[in-house]
Amino acid sequence: EKGGYEHFMLKEIYEQPRSIHDCMRGRIYPEQGKVQLGGLKEYTEKLKNVDRIIIVACGTSWHAGLVGEYLIEEYARIPVEVEYASEFRYRNPIISEKDLVIAISQSGETADTMAAIELAKEKGATIFGICNVVGASIPRITHAGVYTHAGPEIGVASTKAFTAQVTVLTLIAFYTAQQRGTITQSKLIEYLTELNTIPQLVEQALQVNNHVHAIAQKFKDSANCLFLGRGSSFPVALEGALKLKEISYIHAEGYPAAEMKHGPIALIDEDMPVVVIATKHSSYEKVISNIQEVKARGGHIIAIVSEGDKEVREMADYVIEIPQVSEPFVPLLATIPLQLLAYHIAVMRGCNVDQPRNLAKSVTVE
Numbered sequence: 001e002k003g004g005y006e007h008f009m010l011k012e013i014y015e016q017p018r019s020i021h022d023c024m025r026g027r028i029y030p031e032q033g034k035v036q037l038g039g040l041k042e043y044t045e046k047l048k049n050v051d052r053i054i055i056v057a058c059g060t061s062w063h064a065g066l067v068g069e070y071l072i073e074e075y076a077r078i079p080v081e082v083e084y085a086s087e088f089r090y091r092n093p094i095i096s097e098k099d100l101v102i103a104i105s106q107s108g109e110t111a112d113t114m115a116a117i118e119l120a121k122e123k124g125a126t127i128f129g130i131c132n133v134v135g136a137s138i139p140r141i142t143h144a145g146v147y148t149h150a151g152p153e154i155g156v157a158s159t160k161a162f163t164a165q166v167t168v169l170t171l172i173a174f175y176t177a178q179q180r181g182t183i184t185q186s187k188l189i190e191y192l193t194e195l196n197t198i199p200q201l202v203e204q205a206l207q208v209n210n211h212v213h214a215i216a217q218k219f220k221d222s223a224n225c226l227f228l229g230r231g232s233s234f235p236v237a238l239e240g241a242l243k244l245k246e247i248s249y250i251h252a253e254g255y256p257a258a259e260m261k262h263g264p265i266a267l268i269d270e271d272m273p274v275v276v277i278a279t280k281h282s283s284y285e286k287v288i289s290n291i292q293e294v295k296a297r298g299g300h301i302i303a304i305v306s307e308g309d310k311e312v313r314e315m316a317d318y319v320i321e322i323p324q325v326s327e328p329f330v331p332l333l334a335t336i337p338l339q340l341l342a343y344h345i346a347v348m349r350g351c352n353v354d355q356p357r358n359l360a361k362s363v364t365v366e
């Protein structure tokens with residue numbers, strides 16, 4: 001059942017080229033520059049005219065929502081707010097029939113997310129779901145939705161469901177952008193053509209596994225770990241930190257790289273590994289200065305870089321390369337080595353990676 005892998009989590013990490021492919025199948029037509037989302041078809045006008053989108057979710061799904069915020073705002077130019085479902089539901093949120101709420105949930109059963117949906121529905125909002133488990137409770141209470149089609153996720157730590165959620169949000173961002181005319185047809189064709197190659201590039205990204213294993217060996221006894229990123233790599237940093245803390249029980253925090261100097265920099269010393277997402281994109285130079293700040297204080301840098309990078313390699317203690325991709329696709333690739341890092345560290349520490357203590361796969365109580 002684990003397909004020859006030692007744990008479900010590792011199997012599910014390795015399934016990602018397939019699950020991302022399954023998630024896109026029948027939904028993108030690169031040559032025609034077309035995105036087709038059957039589940040949202042009747043709500044195309046809503047997407048085209050909506051003034052604001054609110055994303056509600058918990059945990060890893062909330063991190064996917066933050067990536068979605070970046071993608072939808074960047075390409076469809078609609079303001080997006082991302083809310084923890086548990087906070088949203090208890091703070092008398094300002095919401096009306098004009099709003100569109102997107103609820104993201106792997107299991108489709110999370111109690112807080114369900115309650116947030118019910119509340120928004122009462123106030124007249126339109127609700128979309130992004131779920132993995134077909135026929136679960138959330139898809140039944142939403143007006144429309146898109147399944148992630150990642151297949152059953154058994155490991156408690158979410159891996160392939162996260163990348164599938166990000167894939168669906170990418171499709172929604174491009175679809176909406178096309179409808180609203182905020183992306184040119186030629187740019188869309190270019191992006192969809194590239195998106196079509198992402199499963200292969202994820203396969204390539206997985207080849208760092210042995211290298212990541214060796215890095216894990218160096219840092220497995222750390223008490224703390226910091227993850228930094230900017231732009232859409234910030235939620236990837238949050239997700240990397242969550243993976244590490246939930247399965248290895250190492251205290252980890254994700255931060256926007258520039259926020260480091262407003263507090264967490266005080267923690268940095270020789271015993272503090274700092275994982276930095278430093279790919280060659282819009283904030284590359286800024287992230288390089290953040291790396292220098294860490295190095296100046298004796299911190300150890302593990303950098304996720306674009307293939308062929310030289311500048312960061314000179315500063316960082318360890319680099320992990322991912323294939324060079326356009327900016328919207330960085331989260332899908334940068335997540336891979338972070339999942340592997342958390343996995344190997346947890347195994348080396350003797351933790352039960354598939355069933356971490358105190359955690360349940362489906363959180364049906366608030």
Ligand code: F6R
Pocket residue numbers: 058059060061062104105106107108109110113156157158159242246361362363
């Ligand atoms: C972390 C993890 C949790 C879930 C959260 C929401 O790896 O799996 O943080 O993401 O409990 O669950 P769903 O997506 O089922 O609503």
